[in-house]
Amino acid sequence: xxxxxxxxxxxxxxxxxxxxxxxxxxxxxxxxxxxxxxxxxxxxxxxxxxxxxxxxxxxxxxxxxxxxxxxxxxxxxxxxxxxxxxxxxxxxxxxxxxxxxxxxxxxxxxxxxxxxxxxxxxxxxxxxxxxxxxxxxxxxxxxxxxxxxxxxxxxxxxxxxxxxxxxxxxxxxxxxxxxxxxxxxxxxxxxxxxxxxxxxxxxxxxxxxxxxxxxxxxxxxxxxxxxxxxxxxxxxxxxxxxxxxxxxxxxxxxxxxxxxxxxxxxxxxxxxx
Numbered sequence: 001x002x003x004x005x006x007x008x009x010x011x012x013x014x015x016x017x018x019x020x021x022x023x024x025x026x027x028x029x030x031x032x033x034x035x036x037x038x039x040x041x042x043x044x045x046x047x048x049x050x051x052x053x054x055x056x057x058x059x060x061x062x063x064x065x066x067x068x069x070x071x072x073x074x075x076x077x078x079x080x081x082x083x084x085x086x087x088x089x090x091x092x093x094x095x096x097x098x099x100x101x102x103x104x105x106x107x108x109x110x111x112x113x114x115x116x117x118x119x120x121x122x123x124x125x126x127x128x129x130x131x132x133x134x135x136x137x138x139x140x141x142x143x144x145x146x147x148x149x150x151x152x153x154x155x156x157x158x159x160x161x162x163x164x165x166x167x168x169x170x171x172x173x174x175x176x177x178x179x180x181x182x183x184x185x186x187x188x189x190x191x192x193x194x195x196x197x198x199x200x201x202x203x204x205x206x207x208x209x210x211x212x213x214x215x216x217x218x219x220x221x222x223x224x225x226x227x228x229x230x231x232x233x234x235x236x237x238x239x240x241x242x243x244x245x246x247x248x249x250x251x252x253x254x255x256x257x258x259x260x261x262x263x264x265x266x267x268x269x270x271x272x273x
Contacts, residue, residue: 040128041096041125041127041130042092042094043094043132043133044091045070045075045092045135046251047059048136048253049072049136050072050138050262050263051072054262057104058106060104069106070084072262075270078091078271079271080240080248080269080271081236081238081240081268082268083268083270089271094125096125097125098123099123103119103120103135103142119135119142119143119144129148130149131148132146132270132272134146137168147162147164153245154209154245157244158211159241159247161208161209162208162249163249165202165252166253168201168255169255171201174196174198174199175196175199175250176193177192178191178219179216179217180217187232189227196208198223212243216237216242218235220232220234220252234254235267236266236269246273248271249270250268250269250270251268252266253265
């Protein structure tokens with residue numbers, strides 16, 4: 001039995017050596033690598049522009065594609081919870097200074113050229129900084145709202161947040177944290193606690209920190225609305241939105257009054273760190 005085991009070991013070693021010897025002269029080329037320095041900044045794109053056709057869009061910086069085809073509720077790169085895409089916290093690197101941002105439709109057969117320019121703007125970003133570009137609204141009303149991020153993790157047993165209102169047809173919203181339930185009809189509004197009030201469209205809140213409580217539900221209501229189940233625009237209950245020592249940007253997006261899965265309001269949690 002021992003000789004048999006030794007034979008298998010030696011055979012495996014010879015095989016690995018042979019494979020290694022065959023590939024020792026092959027070097028993989030991953031392309032040019034640019035390292036961060038103080039002239040660079042990092043940017044995450046929060047695609048919060050919801051169209052009825054659930055269209056794919058592409059974002060360009062200075063006429064260079066920086067995203068694949070992405071849809072509404074799909075931050076890039078990375079993602080978060082109640083979003084499309086992965087749950088990670090990557091950023092893109094970009095030179096500080098003026099950045100021309102374009103949101104475009106690709107061609108049906110994507111050959112690398114643009115089909116329709118949906119929106120264009122120029123933003124000035126500081127070097128050696130961190131940003132999220134929130135893309136919101138549609139058509140001629142499309143806009144990009146840049147918010148500067150700070151990487152500061154909370155103490156253990158806490159999570160930190162900022163909240164941005166990206167629902168175009170609601171002037172302002174209130175954010176609540178309440179009784180845990182994944183069912184709209186089983187919510188208990190008498191247990192809701194007001195976290196933020198009167199966050200206007202396009203505004204982002206200051207940072208706030210909450211003790212982690214995984215059995216709670218986030219809710220968004222129109223500012224000043226009665227605290228009832230009927231006034232809830234969007235809700236979300238998931239332990240991923242309260243992970244220990246994580247930093248999130250929570251955002252409300254979609255369209256009040258819509259009920260289909262593409263256009264209805266959502267509250268989502270984008271991972272910053």
